Amino acid sequence: MRFGGFSTRLLNICIASYCRARNIEQAEVILIDGIRLGVLPDVVTYNTLVDAYCKFVDLDAAYLILGRMMEAGISPDVVTYNSLIAGASRRCLLLRTLDLFDEMCVRGIAPDLWSYNTLMHSFFKLGKPEEANRVFQDIWSKDWLPCSDTYNIMINGLCKNGYSENALRLFRTLQRRGFTPEVVTYNVLINGLCKAERLGAARKILQELWLSGCQPNAYSYTTFMKCCFKSRKFNRGLEIFSEMKGKGYTFDSFAYCTVIAAFVKIGRMEEACDFMGQMMDTGHSFDIVSYNTLINLYCRQGKMEAAFQLLDEMEKEGWGCDVYTHTILINGLCKSGNIEGALSHLQYMRAMGFGSDLVAFNCVIDGLCKAGFLDHAITMFETSELKDAYTYTSLVHNLCKARRFRNASKLLLSCLRNGFKIPRSTQRAVLDGLRESGFSSEARKLQTKIYMARLLHSI
DNA sequence: CTAGGGTTAG
Numbered sequence: 001m002r003f004g005g006f007s008t009r010l011l012n013i014c015i016a017s018y019c020r021a022r023n024i025e026q027a028e029v030i031l032i033d034g035i036r037l038g039v040l041p042d043v044v045t046y047n048t049l050v051d052a053y054c055k056f057v058d059l060d061a062a063y064l065i066l067g068r069m070m071e072a073g074i075s076p077d078v079v080t081y082n083s084l085i086a087g088a089s090r091r092c093l094l095l096r097t098l099d100l101f102d103e104m105c106v107r108g109i110a111p112d113l114w115s116y117n118t119l120m121h122s123f124f125k126l127g128k129p130e131e132a133n134r135v136f137q138d139i140w141s142k143d144w145l146p147c148s149d150t151y152n153i154m155i156n157g158l159c160k161n162g163y164s165e166n167a168l169r170l171f172r173t174l175q176r177r178g179f180t181p182e183v184v185t186y187n188v189l190i191n192g193l194c195k196a197e198r199l200g201a202a203r204k205i206l207q208e209l210w211l212s213g214c215q216p217n218a219y220s221y222t223t224f225m226k227c228c229f230k231s232r233k234f235n236r237g238l239e240i241f242s243e244m245k246g247k248g249y250t251f252d253s254f255a256y257c258t259v260i261a262a263f264v265k266i267g268r269m270e271e272a273c274d275f276m277g278q279m280m281d282t283g284h285s286f287d288i289v290s291y292n293t294l295i296n297l298y299c300r301q302g303k304m305e306a307a308f309q310l311l312d313e314m315e316k317e318g319w320g321c322d323v324y325t326h327t328i329l330i331n332g333l334c335k336s337g338n339i340e341g342a343l344s345h346l347q348y349m350r351a352m353g354f355g356s357d358l359v360a361f362n363c364v365i366d367g368l369c370k371a372g373f374l375d376h377a378i379t380m381f382e383t384s385e386l387k388d389a390y391t392y393t394s395l396v397h398n399l400c401k402a403r404r405f406r407n408a409s410k411l412l413l414s415c416l417r418n419g420f421k422i423p424r425s426t427q428r429a430v431l432d433g434l435r436e437s438g439f440s441s442e443a444r445k446l447q448t449k450i451y452m453a454r455l456l457h458s459i
Numbered sequence: 460c461t462a463g464g465g466t467t468a469g
Contacts, residue, residue: 045460049460079461080460083461114461117462118461132462149460150462152462156463183463184462190464217463220463220464222465223464224464225464225465226465252465254464257465258466290466293465295466296466296467322466329467330467355465358468362468365468389466390468390469391468393468393469398469
């Protein structure tokens with residue numbers, strides 16, 4: 001039926017556009033209206049919904065669609081399962097991911113290259129690079145030719161798992177074998193190198209991107225801008241920002257959030273506020289990251305009331321708090337001197353199922369120290385399973401400030417023994433403090449142990 | 460309809 005086929009395509013376009021706008025309710029309304037008018041949904045219609053439910057609602061809701069589509073006499077296909085697998089992977093549900101993979105095979109749906117790509121991505125995301133690599137080998141043993149997506153996921157995954165050197169090597173190998181990297185590949189690698197603090201290497205790849213004749217896209221710009229801010233080249237970052245604007249790139253909140261967060265971080269609040277105004281003027285609706293960025297801006301200005309007001313607005317818009325939101329609020333409460341508020345918010349956060357957030361914990365530890373409750377902080381530290389270099393640094397730093405150098409020294413040692421990297425300035429503060437307060441032999445011993453730890457852990 | 464960029468702590 002020619003006309004019917006055309007209508008179904010229109011229906012799908014319509015549903016996809018509502019789904020993209022996260023308006024699944026409206027998408028469902030359109031589906032029902034369509035059916036009433038005799039426009040029959042097809043596998044693409046249901047796949048779009050499955051994908052949207054995976055992304056914006058939850059897996060069970062997506063799984064219900066699977067039931068509905070089979071009731072309608074439409075069999076799920078490989079795309080349906082790829083979406084479900086991606087959904088499980090996004091939520092870090094490894095068993096669910098693998099079960100779905102099996103279920104697909106049992107139903108006689110052969111996994112395609114994308115299924116394997118998604119599986120590989122999933123393993124990387126869960127911090128299992130060896131398993132991901134096995135999937136990569138699997139792909140090679142099939143008849144398929146791995147496509148650029150496969151390489152992109154591989155390069156991205158290697159970088160995110162701390163193997164940026166291997167990622168770079170893979171990139172070079174591919175080039176030698178005649179593979180022409182596309183913009184995405186460059187972007188992934190630049191971002192990975194940037195996150196691994198290998199700014200020089202990132203800049204080099206960026207140069208190559210310019211020379212390759214590829215047009216950098218909005219991703220490239222935002223990635224590079226972030227790279228500039230990270231290496232404290234603020235003016236260069238801002239130049240990139242205006243160049244991006246000047247060239248008429250579609251302006252979403254990504255670039256604005258990058259700029260605002262960078263200025264907040266270095267305390268240039270007027271500029272941050274200025275960019276916030278610009279971002280609001282674009283008239284785009286905010287997503288969770290935009291809200292988080294702005295809430296952080298208010299928090300760091302000490303405007304806690306405004307921050308909580310924005311939080312209300314965010315929740316009214318249907319966004320739930322994430323780990324970042326909670327952490328930003330806890331940090332804000334600490335910095336504005338409301339340490340009780342911070343402590344109770346940490347408890348609230350954990351009660352909400354955000355179990356092990358180290359960053360929020362570190363904020364509270366630092367807040368307690370700064371508010372003069374050093375011993376309370378130490379007790380919390382000692383009874384906690386989670387701790388990292390930041391936790392140690394806060395405590396050591398504040399113990400020095402309280403002139404409790406021998407205490408600080410002990411903690412510094414256990415930090416080094418655990419292989420955590422602690423700033424040299426903090427180490428120096430302990431050594432100087434010990435010497436100045438007459439513990440020079442202890443200082444010498446500590447110095448030796450620091451050298452040993454540096455050798456042992458290469459820190 | 461299925462990968463890549465932005466938000467938190469010294």
